Amino acid sequence: DVKVTQSSRYLVKRTGEKVFLECVQDMDHENMFWYRQDPGLGLRLIYFSYDVKMKEKGDIPEGYSVSREKKERFSLILESASTNQTSMYLCASSLIPGQGAYEQYFGPGTRLTVT
Amino acid sequence: GESVGLHLPTLSVQEGDNSIINCAYSNSASDYFIWYKQESGKGPQFIIDIRSNMDKRQGQRVTVLLNKTVKHLSLQIAATQPGDSAVYFCAERGTGGGNKLTFGTGTQLKVEL
Numbered sequence: 001d002v003k004v005t006q007s008s009r010y011l012v013k014r015t016g017e018k019v020f021l022e023c024v025q026d027m028d029h030e031n032m033f034w035y036r037q038d039p040g041l042g043l044r045l046i047y048f049s050y051d052v053k054m055k056e057k058g059d060i061p062e063g064y065s066v067s068r069e070k071k072e073r074f075s076l077i078l079e080s081a082s083t084n085q086t087s088m089y090l091c092a093s094s095l096i097p098g099q100g101a102y103e104q105y106f107g108p109g110t111r112l113t114v115t
Numbered sequence: 116g117e118s119v120g121l122h123l124p125t126l127s128v129q130e131g132d133n134s135i136i137n138c139a140y141s142n143s144a145s146d147y148f149i150w151y152k153q154e155s156g157k158g159p160q161f162i163i164d165i166r167s168n169m170d171k172r173q174g175q176r177v178t179v180l181l182n183k184t185v186k187h188l189s190l191q192i193a194a195t196q197p198g199d200s201a202v203y204f205c206a207e208r209g210t211g212g213g214n215k216l217t218f219g220t221g222t223q224l225k226v227e228l
Contacts, residue, residue, distance in 0.1 A: 042220040106158035
């Protein structure tokens with residue numbers, strides 16, 4: 001079974017702090033994604049990566065950056081956390097198109113509170 | 116001040132009844148659709164998927180129907196059980212390339228005993 005793990009389930013940070021959210025997948029997937037999930041808004045894509053050191057902006061990249069130094073690890077960085085970044089953050093991974101499946105496998109999520 | 120989130124649409128069904136959860140998608144060029152289930156405190160889990168060249172696909176107790184004419188997707192759950200209580204999301208793969216999915220806002224399914 002695919003396993004996607006996230007470094008923390010719950011995180012509380014102060015405004016202005018730099019925050020790192022880590023995600024690791026064990027299925028050798030090329031694609032990795034970071035979403036935020038807010039009540040009534042569904043999942044919104046922040047950034048995604050289709051290969052090591054490659055990244056592309058999603059729908060709401062402002063205030064975030066990412067890093068993918070190794071295939072299995074995708075990090076989300078909040079350079080200076082703000083209260084409007086309080087949210088549930090979900091990481092996902094998937095195979096590349098052409099391998100027959102577009103399903104994304106999700107981690108358990110990190111609930112971040114910025115005070 | 117504190118922000119108040121939007122409320123999810125809620126579907127309440129009796130245990131043992133069939134559930135139908137609907138989803139309207141936005142992109143007529145989307146070629147793949149997927150349903151996810153998200154239980155409280157967990158990440159979304161895959162339920163079933165369907166490609167745009169199909170109208171119907173069945174899994175274990177679940178059926179997905181695709182109506183491309185009206186851009187509508189539905190998830191049918193047979194003999195709904197308490198363990199089916201969760202938020203259900205549909206997602207579509209558009210024409211943007213890669214494996215990007217666009218997610219709906221979700222429906223809360225509540226199973227009453």
